[in-house]
Each structure stands twice: as C-alpha cells, then as structure tokens.
Amino acid sequence: MINKILLADSGTGHSEEMLKVLMEIPPLRNANVTVLHVVPSQITTDVMTEKWEEGGKILANAIQNLNLDPNLVTAMLRQGDPKDTVCKVAEEIDADLIIMGSRGLKRLVSILENSVSQYVFQLSSRPMLLVKDDLYAVRHIQRVMVAMDKSDSASQSLKLALFLLRDVKDGQIILVHVNPDLSGKSGTTLSSTEAERDPVLAPAIAEAKRMGVGYKCVVTSGKPGEEICRLSEEMHIDLLMLGSPDRRPSIARGLPDLDRLLGTSLSDYVRVHANCPVLLARTNA
Incomplete structure (x- = not known):
C-alpha cells in the first residue's frame, strides 16, 4: 500500500528520524523514497545562489543520515x-505517503504564519x-493507535495500520472508539472484553485477527479530540492514525476547507x- 514516500525535508525537526524508523518496518523496506528540499525564490541572484548551495548540503546530509x-x-x-x-511533487511522483x-501551530496561527x-x-x-x-522523541513503531468510527476514512486508516504492523514483532x-460528548465530560473507559462488543470496533477486531495482528480495544466518551490525545499519551503510543475525510467537492479542490482552517475538525x-x-489517512488513498 505504500510504495512511494515523499519526505519534505526542511533540514530541521524530526522528519528524517521518522523516515528511518518507518523504513525499519518490513513492508516499507523496499519503498522508493524521494527526499525533497525546496528553496524559496530570493530577491537577488547572490542570495539565491547561497540558498541553493545550502539546500544541496541539506539534501546531501539527509541522504547520508x-x-x-x-x-x-x-x-x-x-x-x-x-x-x-510539495503538493506538486507529490502528484508528480504519485506519492503514497507524505x-x-x-510546528504544531493552532488554528488561525498556522494560516497567519504561512x-x-x-x-x-x-x-x-x-x-x-x-x-x-x-x-x-520519535520511537520505534510497535504500538499504533487507530481512532475508529463508521467513516470510510477510518476504515482506510485501519487498513494502513494493519499493513504497517502485520510483520512487526510484538506489534x-x-x-479506540470515542462516543462524542461535547460537554467535555469524559465517560468510563470500558474493559477490552466489553469494548469488543462495540459495533464500531467489532469489524476492526475481526480484521486484526485475520491479519494476525495483536490488538487492544478502548471505548470511552467525551470530546473526541481530547480523548484521543489523552489516551495516546497515557498508553505511550508510537504512532497515532485517524481518517481525514476529503470533504471538498471536486469543483472546489483548490479552496481550503474552512472547518480545518479554523481548527474545528477532529x-x-x-x-x-x-x-x-x-498519520492522517485519506479515503481516496
């Protein structure tokens, strides 16, 4: 499912480290990787030349690392x-994963700071x-949390998670299924045995069993985003996955989704x- 990976490398942060960890996972060891560094256009030729040279060094260091x-x-x-x-290159190489x-900027800050x-x-x-x-810190991937609901994007997220974990020892x-309670009051977390009877999780459990992947179930209630983040921290999750449905009509694919721009989506x-x-999975991936 993941044969082509695009790493957008700015020369900072943990993205290179994340890729190294991913490439340890058996199904990804033969994936083709494109390491991209983008040099913004500059006012003068001299500055452009300097930035171009810096970009070349960043790429060379990344490949070596x-x-x-x-x-x-x-x-x-x-x-x-x-x-x-980044968007253009992802289309050019037909990337399966970006x-x-x-920086984890909140709401409108991310828009205003470009x-x-x-x-x-x-x-x-x-x-x-x-x-x-x-x-x-980026950790080796063994514990992957998937936020489940009845959406197609959640199903896609589940498939991708099982693809990654199917050959991971002790993976x-x-x-996780969060019953929304927008009042913010968290409900009781059910035991794994009780959670297995949850109609949203039952098909996912069957698929995990079919793939031979170890699993654990959690059903709780509260504000979905807050609950998912809380559980991921408490359970020391290495990678969190959820579906991110593409709600834009085809006629408006060039326009931002206002809900996401305003930071109101899960x-x-x-x-x-x-x-x-x-990792945000897409329904048309």
Whole structure:
C-alpha cells in the first residue's frame, strides 16, 4: 500500500528520524523514497545562489543520515513556494505517503504564519505523516493507535495500520472508539472484553485477527479530540492514525476547507495536540 514516500525535508525537526524508523518496518523496506528540499525564490541572484548551495548540503546530509539503499532514494532540489512545490511533487511522483515536520501551530496561527504543513494538509489528497518539531522523541513503531468510527476514512486508516504492523514483532494495534460528548465530560473507559462488543470496533477486531495482528480495544466518551490525545499519551503510543475525510467537492479542490482552517475538525485538533507522530489517512488513498 505504500510504495512511494515523499519526505519534505526542511533540514530541521524530526522528519528524517521518522523516515528511518518507518523504513525499519518490513513492508516499507523496499519503498522508493524521494527526499525533497525546496528553496524559496530570493530577491537577488547572490542570495539565491547561497540558498541553493545550502539546500544541496541539506539534501546531501539527509541522504547520508538516512543510509538507505541508493537505488531506492532520489534527492530532489526545487525552487519555488514550498507549500505549492510539495503538493506538486507529490502528484508528480504519485506519492503514497507524505512525511513532513510540523510546528504544531493552532488554528488561525498556522494560516497567519504561512504554515507549509497546514497548507499541504489542506490541499493534498494523499496520506500525511506529521512529525512535530520539538514536543516528543520519535520511537520505534510497535504500538499504533487507530481512532475508529463508521467513516470510510477510518476504515482506510485501519487498513494502513494493519499493513504497517502485520510483520512487526510484538506489534499491537490499539482500536479506540470515542462516543462524542461535547460537554467535555469524559465517560468510563470500558474493559477490552466489553469494548469488543462495540459495533464500531467489532469489524476492526475481526480484521486484526485475520491479519494476525495483536490488538487492544478502548471505548470511552467525551470530546473526541481530547480523548484521543489523552489516551495516546497515557498508553505511550508510537504512532497515532485517524481518517481525514476529503470533504471538498471536486469543483472546489483548490479552496481550503474552512472547518480545518479554523481548527474545528477532529484531525486538526489531533494534529496540534497529540504528543506523538500523527498519520492522517485519506479515503481516496
């Protein structure tokens, strides 16, 4: 399911470290990786030349640091607006996954500060793995949490998680269903045995059993974003996955989704507040 990975490398943060961890997972070891660095256009030729040289060094260091099979890695240096260039290159190489660093900016701040990751999250239809720059250390992936509901994007998220974990020794998928209670009051978390009777989790459990992946179930209530982030921290999750449905009609794919821009969607809340890497799956991935 993941054969082509695009790493948008700014030279800072933990995105390279995240890719190294991902490439340890058996199904991804033969994936083709494109490491992209974008040089923004500059006012003068001298400054442009300097930034171009800096970009080349960032790419060279990244390739050396990643230490992947040279036949599977492509270094790409582009000039332009980073936001648009990342989206364009993802389409060019038909990426199955985009990995980016993120400052974890909240709501309108990310728009006003011209956040690259927020823009790509808005306008790309491809799965994205967002790695915040400073709030946590990247860990080897064994415990993957999937936020489940009845949506197609959640089903896609489940499939992707099982794909990643199917050959990971002692890997475990944590299936979470939060019954929304927008008053903010958290409900009692059910035991795994009780949770297995949950109609949302039952099909996911059957699929995990079929794939031979160890699992644990959690059913609780409260504000979904807050509950998911709380559970991911309490359970020491290595990777958090949830569906991010593409709600834009085809006629308006070039326009941002206002709910996400304003920070009111579940995926946007988790993107900002989770203390672990977040992979946002798409229904058309």
